[in-house]
Amino acid sequence: MNSRPLMLLRLTTAPTEEVGVTPHGRLSIFPVTGGSFEGERLRGKVLAGGGDWVTRRADGALELDLRVTLETDDGALIYMTFTGVRDDAHRYFRTVPRFETAAPGYAFLNRLIAVGIGDVRAEGPVHIIEEIL
């Protein structure tokens, strides 16, 4: 399958809210305080207020559930979510992002399927997001 780079996403988070073991697994909530995204077609910052609801499953893998709002450098707001899996035992960190925007210049985001490759770096996780062509 062919893909085209969409953006590199960086997130900053506040201390984790450790909810603990619920019927679904161990729930940790990562409040998002900010971040940035950059790509050929769009760039800007991540607004505070989103979060990643992460559940550690019985098999040790993490189920990710992120919601954030992006603001482009030209003032458009984009609602972004992703679900995905992070399994450090198998060095696998992959997400499926989705986008919603009302800004006409970014409406192409409403019409595409994307995937993300997560990379854990010293400064925090970075997501390399590609459009599926």
Next chain:
Amino acid sequence: MTTSLLMTLQVNVMPPQNIGAVPLGTRRIVPISGGVFEGRLQGTVLPGGSADWLLLRADGVLELDLRVTLKTHDGALISMRSFGLRHGPPEIIAALGRGEPVDPATYYFRTTPRFQTADPAYAFLNRLVAVASGDRRPEGPVYTIHELL
């Protein structure tokens, strides 16, 4: 991005239940009567737990929300869920709607399957993210599903 072919899934659809205009768009539910899959795993699609919940949005994009139960040749049950999008030039989409054969390269039909299974031999499916290309043939869609490596 690198991928590896996981399987080809062919699904047999039944006449849709046209719910109609709901607040989010036009809702249509397509029950699935069966199907087959082959590749790194092979077997059949079980009816009953399988259908595709479609929503045609105001911007002309079709959202697909598929759930199917797969049964492998060696008896394992796998629950697959897949969200996707389909859109294309109006005349192409109209031809699909009339049940005509259409070249899948002329429209965009991409989905993102996820899997759940309790069978140890297929536990690797629980840990992967997949991406699929769809071909909406008259008898039902065929998905070429790739593991995102």
